[in-house]
Amino acid sequence: xxxxxxxxxxxxxxxxxxxxxxxxxxxxxxxxxxxxxxxxxxxxxxxxxxxxxxxxxxxxxxxxxxxxxxxxxxxxxxxxxxxxxxxxxxxxxxxxxxxxxxxxxxxxxxxxxxxxxxxxxxxxxxxxxxxxxxxxxxxxxxxxxxxxxxxxxxxxxxxxxxxxxxxxxxxxxxxxxxxxxxxxxxxxxxxxxxxxxxxxxxxxxxxxxxxxxxxxxxxxxxxxxxxxxxxxxxxxxxxxxxxxxxxxxxxxxxxxx
Numbered sequence: 001x002x003x004x005x006x007x008x009x010x011x012x013x014x015x016x017x018x019x020x021x022x023x024x025x026x027x028x029x030x031x032x033x034x035x036x037x038x039x040x041x042x043x044x045x046x047x048x049x050x051x052x053x054x055x056x057x058x059x060x061x062x063x064x065x066x067x068x069x070x071x072x073x074x075x076x077x078x079x080x081x082x083x084x085x086x087x088x089x090x091x092x093x094x095x096x097x098x099x100x101x102x103x104x105x106x107x108x109x110x111x112x113x114x115x116x117x118x119x120x121x122x123x124x125x126x127x128x129x130x131x132x133x134x135x136x137x138x139x140x141x142x143x144x145x146x147x148x149x150x151x152x153x154x155x156x157x158x159x160x161x162x163x164x165x166x167x168x169x170x171x172x173x174x175x176x177x178x179x180x181x182x183x184x185x186x187x188x189x190x191x192x193x194x195x196x197x198x199x200x201x202x203x204x205x206x207x208x209x210x211x212x213x214x215x216x217x218x219x220x221x222x223x224x225x226x227x228x229x230x231x232x233x234x235x236x237x238x239x240x241x242x243x244x245x246x247x248x249x250x251x252x253x254x255x256x257x
Contacts, residue, residue: 215229
């Protein structure tokens with residue numbers, strides 16, 4: 001005991017005695033928690049489908065659908081959308097609605113909330129005698145909020161707009177473009193969204209086209225939902241003999257991905 005005490009006293013005061021290790025027990029030690037892997041960017045969105053068919057004294061067929069998708073990364077965002085609607089009275093072989101359209105937009109974020117954009121759209125509405133409406137433009141936007149409850153953004157820019165109607169009506173113009181998108185999901189089973197686009201021709205602000213897409217969604221299952229959609233379009237210079245404003249109310253079932 002005297003010899004052990006003398007050995008301990010002989011050690012320098014600033015050194016620490018190493019503890020013995022037992023490598024054979026390492027396999028029983030709990031593994032250190034690994035850092036959570038970053039989420040890989042992926043496409044998210046939804047597809048909706050609505051249909052109506054009647055037979056007997058009233059014979060009509062109606063079909064409508066939409067598709068929306070978004071690919072979001074920290075520095076950029078790509079969004080695309082498709083819409084289709086057709087309605088026909090089979091007794092008189094009269095088409096009361098026949099329209100389809102597509103749109104795409106790419107956003108690049110210069111900062112957390114400010115981004116530049118390139119957008120394009122294409123629409124056809126045969127009942128309104130619109131053979132085609134094409135747009136291609138650039139601009140800037142501000143993402144005011146983007147979280148689980150709200151997605152709110154506003155945009156401004158310029159766009160080339162070309163409309164084609166029968167008998168040579170229409171033509172191409174340079175228009176300003178103002179838009180906003182609001183998406184609210186306060187409750188788990190209820191959502192409300194609205195996208196508005198205003199295109200006034202730069203050298204004639206009274207020549208304006210306005211599109212408003214309002215949707216109310218309620219979840220039916222984890223991936224299935226019911227949707228009530230109101231589409232409003234106002235064209236200050238429509239085809240000859242056509243109304244300036246169109247309203248469409250669509251009820252459909254959708255699937256999210």
